[in-house]
Amino acid sequence: MAGQTHHTMTTTQTPSDTLRVLLMATTFPRWEDDTMPKFIHDLSKELETQSVDVFVLAPHYPGAERKETMSGVTVYRYPYFFPFKYQKVALQGHGGIIPSLKQSPIAMLQLPLLIASLTIHTLWIYHTERIDLINSHWLVPNGVIAGVFATVFGVDHVLSLHARGVLFVEKLPFGSTIGTYAYRTSDAILPVSSHIRDNFIGMINESTTEVDKFQIQPMGAHSTDYDIASKPDLRADRDVEDTVRGLFVGRLAKKKGIRYLLDAIDLAQVPPDDFQLTIVGTGPLKDELQNYASTLELNDQVTFTGWVSQEELHDQYVLSDFVVVPSIETAQGDTEGMPTVISEAFAAGNPVIGTDVGGIPDVVDDCSNGFIVPQKQPSKLVAKMRLLIDDAELRAELSNEALATAAELDWSRCGQRYAQTFRSVCSERSTPRSTTPPSVQS
């Protein structure tokens, strides 16, 4: 986390410091232990520990509660169609609003209803819960609606940008208008990576962009989940004590650049006894990649595990010596935001060899907690891999740094920084936004 200032939150907040924040989300767990991405929930829980009262507003899903408290976080779910079971826009667990729209024409029809319902619910919660600040996640529709509230009611607005939203909005006919509007109506913007920030700045037609307004803040990770001390035992169990192990985790899709990783291993010419690579995950390119590995005669060095359980994934991280993230930017401009795999790798003490795309360089610090290599260049990738394979001391050094970074990427730090941003935005507005209008009519 180069360039970030580290604050410690030692002061205890008095109740009067409690901020009341409305957090607008589109992807949120439908119930406890849901399978769908839960990072907004994780963030909310951390914010609660920072004297921030969080009220989450997320789309309703058939079978989910309209209002509930999940681990101390108040959650409102707004319905937008009746009967509920026909709600298609936010088919949660399928990647959020945008893919749902692409899949279902009914969802397209429901979108205006969703926006209307979202607006009404925002208005209602804003008034009943006496909200101080709105934190909107994703540009559309949340960022724009929060922008309207910031304009009309003068409520503070912090916009969080996640990869998908920005890249999608960019392609809309009035994408730059939407972007400019959200930019001008927010007090602070938290992109998950510098790549997303640059994308966003490139999208809005602003002659002068206040860089101060942006603060890169990746979503957090759970670093306490890995028991690194068990590494030797685990290795002994699996009889892989003397082999250096590399790991890839992710969807087997084009933008992950796995083909270049296989090319790199082919170039490396390391005996299989000295180095093993495990590829965890499945995806559209599964067969193609497995065939390619066979063609390169790498079957004794590369293992495709397919989809694995959470426990097994956990073990794989602990077993590994380093993780490779060879992602690329596709011809369509699609690329990584800040892949979760990096924070998980760090948490398990794995240095990361990553490419210079998306949000990867924001967290992987070259020669410190891993290496950054240019994308699509197997020869550059292999050089760094060899460094790590050959030098145990270097591995240990980078591993320590990786653990230190993991602490920085941990949810608790992420929650602290979010809370700090909220507070600084609110204190800047210590003077009331609007003065009483003088009477015009006599």
Place this chain on the structure above:
Amino acid sequence: MKLGLLINDLQNGGAERLVTDLALEFCQTDGIEPHILLAHRGGDLLSSLAPTEIQVHGLDVDISTTTIPQGAHALSEQLERLDIDLVHSHLSYSHVIGRFACARQGVPNVSTYHNVRAHKPRLKRLAERTTRSLSDCIVCVSEGVKQSYRNREGMVVIYNAIDTEGFRTRVESADTSALLSAHSNETTVFLNVARCVEQKRQGDLIQAFAEFDAPDTHLYIVGDGPRKQQLETLVSEQELSDRITITGYVDRIEPYYAIADAFVSSSSMEGLPSTHLEAKAAQLPIISTNIPGVTELVDHGTDGYLCAVEHPREIANYMRTVHTTDTGAMGRQGFESVDNEFSIGTIATEHADLYRRVV
């Protein structure tokens, strides 16, 4: 600098006149090339642009709530095609489509608010308010307009303007024969120019005139609108049909200013009334109401008189004053002040300075 002046149409109105006058003025100014962007190609004022090189581009969209996306799209394409450097929009929906299109093309936007906040319908007000952050600067046509908004950040006041010399010349050379045949040269003529709508409260004028009740006086209400019939009924009830004329829509306004002895208004709400500017340019004393916008224009006792809104009796009193005293000096004072502060030359320079700051 290529300037796009955006407005719905060029029918006769204060905002429309300002757009036309600014374009005509910039046409003779170095460094600014005015283009008029009309949502919908119509309006009487177009004829005054015809002899010039000013280009008028139509978006061919009748702007309303539902056609905003269409309008914004059409405008955005025009901005790109014409390579416009700055858009200056007038009236609510033009602001909204102007802002959307400008943000899309990365072109700065200046919006002029011609009316006080309360004057606008709720929906327009909301549309204007929510998109406000997309404007780089907001011009209010009077301090009164500015003060009617709660959030006055980034607002500046530039008054509406009039081509004073031109208007006076047109009034002096106007053909008044048709009007003068109706009454004698000795008649004291009061003139009101306004649309017949609620906010203008012309009923008060009729009442005031009834109360004033002096022989050899005449009141012209020049304008059309939904309230016209109601006003006509009121006139006949008061048995004043021979002394009050409600003209409806007229082609040329100048003859009325030419025969008038004083300008009267009973309006309850104004931005910066251009009729008052015209009256002053025509050297008429003004009897008007004590409301924001008007108070910035009329100096009580110097170039006119101000009354409280909804007080016909006060208006009647001042009508009597005007009828019985020589108000020639007041008219001249009025001309001088409008020529100093509200002439199109002055106002155009202020706009040009603002444009340069924004671009």
